[in-house]
Amino acid sequence: MAADKLESTQTADPSQTMIINMGPQHPSTHGVLRVRLELDGERVVNAEPVIGYLHTGFEKTAENLTYQQCNTITDRLDYLAPMTNNLAYVLAVEKLLNLEVPKRAQYIRVLFAELTRVASHLVWLGTHVMDLGAMSLFFYTMREREVILDLIEDAAGVRMNPSYFRIGGIAYDLPEGFHEKVHAFVKDFPRWMKSYRHLFEGNPLINERLEGIATITQEQALGLSVTGPNLRATGLPLDLRKDEPYSSYDEFDFNVPVRSGADAYARFWVRVDEIYEAMKIIEQAIDKITPTGPYTSSNRKVSLPPREEIYGNMEALIHQFKLVTQGFVVPAGEVYQAVEGPRGEMGFYIVSDGGTKPYRWRARTPSFYNLQTMPLMCKGGLVADVITAIGSIDIMLGDVDK
Amino acid sequence: MNQNDPEIVERLQSQFPDALQSVAAIDQPTLQVGLPDLLRVMTFLRDEQKYKMCLDVLVVDYLPTHPRFEVVYHLYEPWKHARIRIKTRVAINQSVPSVTPLWPGANWPEREAYDLFGIVFEGHPDLRRIYLPDDWDGHPLRKDYPMTGTRID
Numbered sequence: 001m002a003a004d005k006l007e008s009t010q011t012a013d014p015s016q017t018m019i020i021n022m023g024p025q026h027p028s029t030h031g032v033l034r035v036r037l038e039l040d041g042e043r044v045v046n047a048e049p050v051i052g053y054l055h056t057g058f059e060k061t062a063e064n065l066t067y068q069q070c071n072t073i074t075d076r077l078d079y080l081a082p083m084t085n086n087l088a089y090v091l092a093v094e095k096l097l098n099l100e101v102p103k104r105a106q107y108i109r110v111l112f113a114e115l116t117r118v119a120s121h122l123v124w125l126g127t128h129v130m131d132l133g134a135m136s137l138f139f140y141t142m143r144e145r146e147v148i149l150d151l152i153e154d155a156a157g158v159r160m161n162p163s164y165f166r167i168g169g170i171a172y173d174l175p176e177g178f179h180e181k182v183h184a185f186v187k188d189f190p191r192w193m194k195s196y197r198h199l200f201e202g203n204p205l206i207n208e209r210l211e212g213i214a215t216i217t218q219e220q221a222l223g224l225s226v227t228g229p230n231l232r233a234t235g236l237p238l239d240l241r242k243d244e245p246y247s248s249y250d251e252f253d254f255n256v257p258v259r260s261g262a263d264a265y266a267r268f269w270v271r272v273d274e275i276y277e278a279m280k281i282i283e284q285a286i287d288k289i290t291p292t293g294p295y296t297s298s299n300r301k302v303s304l305p306p307r308e309e310i311y312g313n314m315e316a317l318i319h320q321f322k323l324v325t326q327g328f329v330v331p332a333g334e335v336y337q338a339v340e341g342p343r344g345e346m347g348f349y350i351v352s353d354g355g356t357k358p359y360r361w362r363a364r365t366p367s368f369y370n371l372q373t374m375p376l377m378c379k380g381g382l383v384a385d386v387i388t389a390i391g392s393i394d395i396m397l398g399d400v401d402k
Numbered sequence: 403m404n405q406n407d408p409e410i411v412e413r414l415q416s417q418f419p420d421a422l423q424s425v426a427a428i429d430q431p432t433l434q435v436g437l438p439d440l441l442r443v444m445t446f447l448r449d450e451q452k453y454k455m456c457l458d459v460l461v462v463d464y465l466p467t468h469p470r471f472e473v474v475y476h477l478y479e480p481w482k483h484a485r486i487r488i489k490t491r492v493a494i495n496q497s498v499p500s501v502t503p504l505w506p507g508a509n510w511p512e513r514e515a516y517d518l519f520g521i522v523f524e525g526h527p528d529l530r531r532i533y534l535p536d537d538w539d540g541h542p543l544r545k546d547y548p549m550t551g552t553r554i555d
Contacts, residue, residue, distance in 0.1 A: 052533035059518075060542055064549055095429060222454040222480060225507030236480060243483040244404065335429050336476060336487070338457075349474070351462055360462045364476070369457075372510050401533065 017045050022386065024053050030127060030390065031397025035374065039383065047378035047386055049371055054401035062361035066327030067093050068167055070361060074348075075161035077365055078399040080123055083109075083116040083152075084341040085363075086165035091246055092337035092348040093167045096330050099302060102294040105169040106248040111182070111285040112152070112164060113247075113339070114278040118189075119148040120342040121275050128268070128391035129200055132209045140196045147185055154178060168303035169296025174289070182286045189279055200272075210265035214377035214389035217262055224376070225369040228344025229274060230393050233267040235260035240340040247339075251288075254280050264392035271394065302328050327356040336364075343367050343394055367399035404430040407484030410451065418443060430485040440490050441499045444475070448504050453477040453486065456505035459512055461519040465545040469493035471521060475501065492521060500526040518543040 023034040032053035038046040058077065062070045074089045075082040087109055094101060126141035149159040154175050156162035164171050200206050216226065218234040231238055239256040241249040257273035259266035296303045304323055305316035322328075332354035338347030344366030351360035370393045377389040411431050415422055421439035425432040435443050447453040455478040462472045469491040477486050492498055500523035501508045512523045513532040520541035523529055531538065540547055 055533040057542060060547075060549065223506045225455055225457055225505070227457075238480055238483075334427060334432075336485075337429065345457065347458070347476075349458070349460060349476070360460075362458070362460045364458045368510060369507055372507060 016040060030395065031400075033371075033390070033395070033397055033400070035386065035390075037378075037383070037386065042382050044378045044381050044383060044386060047374050047389075049374045051371070051397075051400050054397050056402070058363065058402045059361055062358060064357065066356050067330055067358065068323075068327055070358065071166065072161070072163045074363070075163055076398060077363055077402055078120075078341065078343065078346070078367070078396045079160065080396055081116045081120040081342045082161055083112045083164065084339055084346055086163065087113050087247065088337060088339040088341070088346045089348050090165045090167050091339065092335050092350050093330065095337055096333055096335045096350065096352055097167070097302060099168060099297055099299060101169055101247075101297055103248065104290060104293040105295050105297075107285050107288045108170055108174065108295065109165055109247050110249060110252065111282060111289065112155070114281045114285065115148050115151060117278045117342045118275055118282070119145045121271050121278075122148075124271060124342075124391075124394045125200075125275075128394070129206065131387050131391045132206055134199060134203075134206065137196060137199050140192070144189065144192055151178075151181060151185065154181065166296065166303065168299065169294070173292075173295045179286060179289070179291065182282065186279060186283045186286070193275070207265065209385075209388055210268055210392070211261075211263060213264045213381065213385050214392050215263045216373050216377060220373070220376060221262075224372050226344070226373060227366050227369065228341065229270040230267055230344065230370055230373075232257065233259050233270045234262040240338055240345060244338075246337070252281050252284050254278075264388050267392045267394075329354065329356055330358075338364065341366060343396060343399065344370060363402055365399040365402055367395040367397075368402075371395050371400055403428065404483075404485045406482045407431075407451075407479055407486075410484065410486060413451070414443065414446070417446060425489065427487065430487055432487040432489065434489050434491075437490055437492065437496065437498065440488075441501070441504075443488065444501050444504055447477060447486070447488075451479070452481065453479050453484075455480055456501060456508045457485075459501070459508050459515060461515045461521055461543070463519065463543065463545045469496070471519065473498055473515070473521065497522040497524045499524050500529075502526050517541070520544065 018039045020037045020039055021034055022037050024032045034050040036048045036050055037044060058073050062073055071086060071089060074085040077085050122141040122145045126138035129137045152162055153159045156164035218236055221231050221234050235258060237256045237258045242256055254277045257270050257277060259270050300319045305319050309316040310320050330352040332352050334351045336347055336349045338345045346366055347364035349362040350358050353359040378386050411424055418439060421435055423434040425434050457478050458476040460474050464470060471492045473490050473492055475488040498521060500512055502512060503525060510532060512526055515521045516529055517531040517533055518541055
């Protein structure tokens, strides 16, 4: 459905166009997104996203929670990739505290950040291809995602909003038998992926729906603050894991997939290739994680003392009591820390006034900026391609509305 | 500390001798600029120094102080991977020149700042509330806006 076969749309007569609301309840909007479409027949004259349906005021809420409690809010921003949100937030606070995190905890963080990246990209792959009309892939990718969620449940206790990373390290040590489960997943995953890759690779129906659709050039992407796979699909190899390594990412060997097509097809393949690169990191991370060792900082002013210490040690009991009831004090100052989430630059800007609660808690969520490209991608195209455009930038409405 | 563009502070200060003040920060070069010089500095950063991305525009409310608000811009140079933070103080009745003509990506974050803080961005193409309904009363992220409360009509 190439739009270039049709005439220019910029001169459409307003009396001849029709306004249609797509959403807020529409299966292809992946959440509660409303798009105000102005149509001239089948052609899109304008597509304006209307957001705010999921707005819950996270930034206001966070100003009234202690630093450790704020962690639970970050899970709910981009609920398909909670671990990378956790990571950005805890790294920001650790930078303000000037806190060293044990290497083992850093590797465990890398492992889970990459597992959520794979899980998030699998949901995107299934739903995006389903939007294009291929139903069956969704069932397979959700099956694989379930395996990852089981791994997360094993370690953190819950599947969806784990809050597994804590300021200073992680919440609990890895359970027994976890290494074997990850090894089994790493071994099985390529086989699973291969078994259904032919459903989308080289499939003319899917290629036709993606090639040349919803183009964002490199200059436009930079101007619109687009980050992540959407930017890498324009030929710019920007990846914070390589450019400004955090949490020991510089010790891992992986590539940054880049395509130069700048269209929905390029974005599709950047994400599919990223799944394989993330699997490489997972394999290296699980080998680096020793079966036993420290999993959280030994600074008792910040991280909770181990349970067994509390029963026999007065000082540990006092630390536990102080941390749970009041939280810890963070020195005054400001910090911005970003990580490479599945959707782009996930950053936190925190202003501390020297108290136990953040004075200002700002989440720079990638989907909010990526969604601004909607009018650019859709103008002049066909109605059916609006759905391709939404799927191809992989937005998450919890992330947009915060 | 992001040191990927090490002389940017010196270059800016020699270009605008009296307009900028360096602020100590632990993560990236940070500069305070007066409201009248904001657009000149921003244009210089984008056109001459290749800061082609405006990653974020946000507001902090320092309630009892005057001027009350601080608008913070996070800029990014995608080839050297350099970051810079520009800050400017705004009083409650002042408006800020919009940077949306320079970076179209600043459109929504400026609308968000208008919605949640009530900061007016002059020259913004479409300054409307973005999250809250158009008839909403007040600006929730201000420090004098209550955390909870029941509306009594």
